[in-house]
Amino acid sequence: MIFKKQGRVQKSTGSWYSVSTDTEQIYQCRLKGVFRNKGIKTTNPIAVGDIVDIEIESSDNTGIITNIHPRTNYIIRKATKLSKSTHIIASNVEQVIIIVSLVQPRTSTGFIDRILATAEAYHIPTVIVFNKTDLYDENVLMQLHNLRSNYESIGYKTIQTSAITGDGLKNLKHILKDQISLLSGHSGVGKSAIINKIDPNLNLKTGQISDYHLKGMHTTTFATMFPLSFGGNVIDTPGIKEFGLVEFEKVALGQRFPEIRCLMKDCKFNNCVHLNEPGCAVIAAVKNGEIAEYRYENYLNMLNSI
Ligand code: GDP
Numbered sequence: 001m002i003f004k005k006q007g008r009v010q011k012s013t014g015s016w017y018s019v020s021t022d023t024e025q026i027y028q029c030r031l032k033g034v035f036r037n038k039g040i041k042t043t044n045p046i047a048v049g050d051i052v053d054i055e056i057e058s059s060d061n062t063g064i065i066t067n068i069h070p071r072t073n074y075i076i077r078k079a080t081k082l083s084k085s086t087h088i089i090a091s092n093v094e095q096v097i098i099i100v101s102l103v104q105p106r107t108s109t110g111f112i113d114r115i116l117a118t119a120e121a122y123h124i125p126t127v128i129v130f131n132k133t134d135l136y137d138e139n140v141l142m143q144l145h146n147l148r149s150n151y152e153s154i155g156y157k158t159i160q161t162s163a164i165t166g167d168g169l170k171n172l173k174h175i176l177k178d179q180i181s182l183l184s185g186h187s188g189v190g191k192s193a194i195i196n197k198i199d200p201n202l203n204l205k206t207g208q209i210s211d212y213h214l215k216g217m218h219t220t221t222f223a224t225m226f227p228l229s230f231g232g233n234v235i236d237t238p239g240i241k242e243f244g245l246v247e248f249e250k251v252a253l254g255q256r257f258p259e260i261r262c263l264m265k266d267c268k269f270n271n272c273v274h275l276n277e278p279g280c281a282v283i284a285a286v287k288n289g290e291i292a293e294y295r296y297e298n299y300l301n302m303l304n305s306i
């Protein structure tokens with residue numbers, strides 16, 4: 001007997017995909033051969049987050065993926081540094097959660113802004129979580145206040161948490177509930193600590209897996225989706241430091257900074273990249289403090305890297 005079901009890809013290990021269905025049953029599936037070459041130009045035809053149709057043999061819990069449903073979005077990166085082909089990290093992402101810390105280790109605003117700009121390119125809402133607040137002294141708390149109010153003023157949601165005191169974890173739980181959230185953040189900022197504290201059924205081992213990865217014992221990076229016991233899913237991406245801005249043009253970069261986006265129509269030249277052009281409304285806004293200097297510097301760094 002063969003029966004058909006729909007499910008979501010939670011994990012991929014080589015040629016096998018773990019697909020969970022609405023009954024929360026997990027099936028190990030493979031791709032139907034013909035489908036593999038159906039004009040998809042990524043190194044992985046199926047990604048974590050994909051909604052797929054599967055055919056299951058009742059004799060065991062294995063199946064065959066026969067169809068992928070259209071993706072609402074997908075996050076890609078270059079397969080390798082020099083390669084032109086892309087790898088889909090995850091699809092159908094509803095929000096990106098950037099977990100950062102201002103101490104031990106300090107996350108740079110450059111990192112935050114690159115992730116924000118990437119999520120903007122995919123039109124995915126992003127939340128910035130400032131963790132380890134129990135370790136912040138007065139000076140760092142002031143920086144936290146300034147950063148939070150600036151990001152909030154541009155339109156990003158921010159919260160502060162501590163895995164040690166439990167501060168803010170209720171807030172984060174509320175944000176994660178019933179959503180598909182892609183987690184991002186440098187190793188050591190406390191991703192696993194806060195997620196495991198929010199849902200003790202989970203056993204995220206982000207830090208450990210990244211260490212394993214750094215030692216070069218594991219050469220493939222991968223993403224895994226974990227269901228939350230209170231509803232929703234988180235996608236963890238151990239070993240993936242950044243998402244690629246694969247298709248990218250200089251004049252489009254400003255679109256990915258909300259505060260630049262809403263001023264650039266006032267620039268004298270419509271192909272202005274806000275570097276040193278006369279009559280640039282963005283440069284004027286940086287000078288009068290309307291746009292934060294660090295945001296503009298991060299914009300320029302990204303512009304230079306294109
Ligand atoms: P990950 O690599 O982002 O998953 O980071 P981990 O969750 O493994 O945490 C890295 C280290 O930071 C561990 O030693 C944690 O105990 C510690 N840590 C995580 N969150 C906090 C926090 O809010 N406050 C303090 N003081 N330590 C934390």
Ligand code: ZN
Nearest residue numbers: 267272274280
């Ligand atoms: Zn300009």
